[in-house]
Amino acid sequence: MTENKNLRLVVMGTGPFAVPMLRALYDSRHTVVALVTQPPRDVRGKPTPKNPMRVEAEAHGTPVFDPESINTFEARETLRGFEPDLFVVADYGQILKAETLGVARLGGVNLHGSLLPQYRGAAPINWALYNGDPETGVTVIQMSIRVDAGGCLAKASTPILPDENAVELEHRLAELGAPLVRTMVDRLAEGTIHPEPQDPAQATPARRLKKTDGEIDWRRTAAELKNQVRALEPWPRTATNWLRAAGEPMRLILGRVDVEESPSIAISSAEPGTIVRVDSDGIVVATGAGWLVLRQVQPAGKRMLSAGEFMRGYPLKTGERFGSAG
Numbered sequence: 001m002t003e004n005k006n007l008r009l010v011v012m013g014t015g016p017f018a019v020p021m022l023r024a025l026y027d028s029r030h031t032v033v034a035l036v037t038q039p040p041r042d043v044r045g046k047p048t049p050k051n052p053m054r055v056e057a058e059a060h061g062t063p064v065f066d067p068e069s070i071n072t073f074e075a076r077e078t079l080r081g082f083e084p085d086l087f088v089v090a091d092y093g094q095i096l097k098a099e100t101l102g103v104a105r106l107g108g109v110n111l112h113g114s115l116l117p118q119y120r121g122a123a124p125i126n127w128a129l130y131n132g133d134p135e136t137g138v139t140v141i142q143m144s145i146r147v148d149a150g151g152c153l154a155k156a157s158t159p160i161l162p163d164e165n166a167v168e169l170e171h172r173l174a175e176l177g178a179p180l181v182r183t184m185v186d187r188l189a190e191g192t193i194h195p196e197p198q199d200p201a202q203a204t205p206a207r208r209l210k211k212t213d214g215e216i217d218w219r220r221t222a223a224e225l226k227n228q229v230r231a232l233e234p235w236p237r238t239a240t241n242w243l244r245a246a247g248e249p250m251r252l253i254l255g256r257v258d259v260e261e262s263p264s265i266a267i268s269s270a271e272p273g274t275i276v277r278v279d280s281d282g283i284v285v286a287t288g289a290g291w292l293v294l295r296q297v298q299p300a301g302k303r304m305l306s307a308g309e310f311m312r313g314y315p316l317k318t319g320e321r322f323g324s325a326g
Helices: 016-026 052-059 073-081 124-130 166-190 222-231 307-313
Strands: 008-012 031-036 086-089 108-112 135-142 152-159 239-243 250-254 257-260 275-279 282-286 291-294 296-299 321-323
Touching: 008 016, 016 031, 016 052, 016 108, 016 166, 031 052, 086 166, 108 166, 124 135, 124 166, 124 222, 135 166, 152 166, 222 257, 222 291, 275 307, 282 307, 296 307
Parallel strands: 008 031, 008 086, 086 108
Antiparallel strands: 108 135, 135 152, 239 250, 239 321, 250 296, 257 291, 275 282, 282 291
């Protein structure tokens, strides 16, 4: 593709998934000429903290560009001023139009948190966990105008650990992908790599998460509910309502949970959502299949509590129910 061995890179990223990639590119023979990231936004009248990509770039003295939209004429003119050979993108938060991609001489590459074409979209890590997949990985793709549909340049896979949540898995995948991106940028500079087209028939979606994804349906199996809890960290979290016999329902966010597969025959037929055992180690709840053991719960507006701490402050009893307050 080119004989130029040292590329001028404009990196685009916002969240923590992109940070190891940026660090790897700083350690490469190429030059990071700018970071493009999401602009800071006020939350309840207060500015949000600097995102981790901005912090990393500023520590290296890299110019930071944070347009509300990367696809305006003005944004493209700013990008042209950096004279980029290649855009390197991960966890950015905006979709680049064809005119924007065309500003860089070699277009763009993207680090995606799945084994494409599986889980195209905004939340691949979360949906892999939610669906109980045994394995996932990362893919470096050549960017195209269709989201996550470009040709694959490289992949790396890893098993999903049994108790791993989305935050922990994202960290591992970010570290897995960083050296892969660096190698692919080297090979693009040398013209020694060619993208492999994705099979659209194998594509699966990974839509953006919604707050309602965190609602517990106790008719699902205990294993499915544990996967839901793991998948929805740190947002929107997983929650249910303690339907108290006396008083209004209490909203509870679930922390660490475990699966108990073999309940005693005497109470194995309890309706899903029924509290079947309570002790200092956990609150045991019947599901559609198996029991879910709540090791940690967080009452609305309070900190996360162990089951023992919660029981000392709240008189939850066997036979009471969790479920929808509606």
